[in-house]
Amino acid sequence: xxxxxxxxxxxxxxxxxxxxxxxxxxxxxxxxxxxxxxxxxxxxxxxxxxxxxxxxxxxxxxxxxxxxxxxxxxxxxxxxxxxxxxxxxxxxxxxxxxxxxxxxxxxxxxxxxxxxxxxxxxxxxxxxxxxxxxxxxxxxxxxxxxxxxxxxxxxxxxxxxxxxxxxxxxxxxxxxxxxxxxxxxxxxxxxxxxxxxxxxxxxx
Amino acid sequence: xxxxxxxxxxxxxxxxxxxxxxxxxxxxxxxxxxxxxxxxxxxxxxxxxxxxxxxxxxxxxxxxxxxxxxxxxxxxxxxxxxxxxxxxxxxxxxxxxxxxxxxxxxxxxxxxxxxxxxxxxxxxxxxxxxxxxxxxxxxxxxxxxxxxxxxxxxxxxxxxxxxxxxxxxxxxxxxxxxxxxxxxxxxxxxxxxxxxxxxxxxxxxxxxxxxxxxxxxxxxxxxxxxxxxxxxxxxxxxxxxxxxxxxxxxxxxxxxxxxxxxxxxxxxxxxxxxxxxxxxxxxxxxxxxxxxxxxxxxxxxxxxxxxxxxx
Numbered sequence: 412x413x414x415x416x417x418x419x420x421x422x423x424x425x426x427x428x429x430x431x432x433x434x435x436x437x438x439x440x441x442x443x444x445x446x447x448x449x450x451x452x453x454x455x456x457x458x459x460x461x462x463x464x465x466x467x468x469x470x471x472x473x474x475x476x477x478x479x480x481x482x483x484x485x486x487x488x489x490x491x492x493x494x495x496x497x498x499x500x501x502x503x504x505x506x507x508x509x510x511x512x513x514x515x516x517x518x519x520x521x522x523x524x525x526x527x528x529x530x531x532x533x534x535x536x537x538x539x540x541x542x543x544x545x546x547x548x549x550x551x552x553x554x555x556x557x558x559x560x561x562x563x564x565x566x567x568x569x570x571x572x573x574x575x576x577x578x579x580x581x582x583x584x585x586x587x588x589x590x591x592x593x594x595x596x597x598x599x600x601x602x603x604x605x606x607x608x609x610x611x612x613x614x615x
Numbered sequence: 616x617x618x619x620x621x622x623x624x625x626x627x628x629x630x631x632x633x634x635x636x637x638x639x640x641x642x643x644x645x646x647x648x649x650x651x652x653x654x655x656x657x658x659x660x661x662x663x664x665x666x667x668x669x670x671x672x673x674x675x676x677x678x679x680x681x682x683x684x685x686x687x688x689x690x691x692x693x694x695x696x697x698x699x700x701x702x703x704x705x706x707x708x709x710x711x712x713x714x715x716x717x718x719x720x721x722x723x724x725x726x727x728x729x730x731x732x733x734x735x736x737x738x739x740x741x742x743x744x745x746x747x748x749x750x751x752x753x754x755x756x757x758x759x760x761x762x763x764x765x766x767x768x769x770x771x772x773x774x775x776x777x778x779x780x781x782x783x784x785x786x787x788x789x790x791x792x793x794x795x796x797x798x799x800x801x802x803x804x805x806x807x808x809x810x811x812x813x814x815x816x817x818x819x820x821x822x823x824x825x826x827x828x829x830x831x832x833x834x835x836x837x838x839x840x841x842x843x844x845x846x847x848x849x850x851x852x853x854x855x856x857x858x859x860x861x862x863x864x865x866x867x868x869x870x871x872x873x874x875x876x877x878x879x880x881x882x883x884x885x886x887x888x889x890x891x892x893x894x895x896x897x898x899x900x901x902x903x904x905x906x907x908x909x910x911x912x913x914x915x916x917x918x919x920x921x922x923x924x925x926x
Binding site for chain 2: 465
């Protein structure tokens with residue numbers, strides 16, 4: 412695609428991607444940070460559509476939308492921050508992050524600046540999606556399958572960690588509820604959980 | 616075949632009219648079908664009388680909650696109707712008439728369903744209210760359970776067309792509609808349609824059991840906007856169902872867009888009838904049935920369709 416509307420769209424999306432990427436670290440909530448990152452990814456996906464990688468661009472839309480939603484929920488589950496509405500510090504290891512960020516940006520800028528990139532405008536190539544399919548299901552199949560299995564194992568692990576009940580019993584087994592006074596010892600009794608299999612009380 | 620597109624300015628007008636008109640038609644159909652189900656002696660006028668309830672809802676104020684996320688609260692219905700417009704854009708509205716019948720049509724449609732999930736989640740989350748948040752979480756669990764169904768059903772429809780473009784999917788139904796050729800597709804896609812629009816039996820995020828969930832704290836124009844967005848999305852799903860399973864704009868004598876409109880009204884009537892006649896499915900039962908029954912069924916559907924195409 413060519414023409415001034417494409418140039419305008421590119422710059423709007425590029426600035427949007429950077430702006431929302433920056434907002435990720437300026438907000439105080441896990442949910443807001445996650446969805447700011449999603450908007451940044453959506454901008455990148457739209458730029459890929461402009462570059463006629465339309466399958467990859469649109470696939471980025473739905474993959475990132477699912478991924479960010481699930482991430483928001485798991486983040487909230489692990490962060491002990493109910494619904495992500497309580498203020499919290501979004502930055503950790505800031506010095507390392509700054510160094511890594513500057514180095515990565517410099518590296519990418521160097522590639523953009525010094526690499527001999529083609530500058531011929533593509534006009535509606537017909538076979539890009541077919542070629543992508545042949546690549547993914549052909550040459551790169553081992554790579555894609557390995558990545559897929561790794562992601563699947565990670566998902567199963569994450570679900571197993573958050574499950575309230577697993578093969579080793581209740582997740583809260585042995586935990587004791589805290590008292591309102593932060594300095595006091597926790598309650599003697601273990602946390603009571605309703606047992607779906609027992610219709611009568613008794614243990615405790 | 617090169618994908619057909621409308622001029623951008625015309626596309627904005629057509630898209631806006633179809634979304635707004637579709638929302639009104641779905642609202643009127645819902646009232647008429649509801650009145651007929653209830654045994655109203657004048658069901659045909661129920662659609663007009665429903666406007667009174669719209670006025671009432673417009674005048675009812677919302678709740679002031681503690682520290683809501685006002686930006687996301689306003690953005691959520693706009694995003695929901697925006698992704699409905701994106702879905703409409705890739706659907707062919709007549710022979711050679713489409714806003715953008717792109718090659719990646721079904722992938723765009725999948726992206727729309729996922730982004731709709733984000734919009735509903737944010738609508739419930741932004742209110743900073745317990746039951747609204749429960750609705751938001753429910754919708755994510757519900758969506759993740761039916762999103763794969765949608766993908767398998769749409770891929771199955773794309774197989775005989777040998778294309779992911781909806782225009783080619785319609786063209787592939789020249790001899791036989793997909794509703795006959797792929798019998799499991801329509802029922803499975805109905806689950807997706809009712810799920811994404813959280814309609815009737817699958818109205819879990821805004822269900823009455825959690826005091827209307829994500830729309831609990833909104834009133835007046837914000838509530839109307841949310842309900843209009845849902846109805847616009849249901850209209851888009853009625854059009855998509857007609858396109859994927861009922862031959863879209865194909866039909867004798869009458870022009871293509873008229874055929875598509877007629878089929879879509881029939882499909883939308885079916886959706887709202889289900890909404891009135893089927894009780895709300897409990898959350899955990901829906902998730903269990905979706906993963907253990909519907910998902911294997913959709914995979915079987917895809918495998919059988921693939922085998923038939925190869926033979």
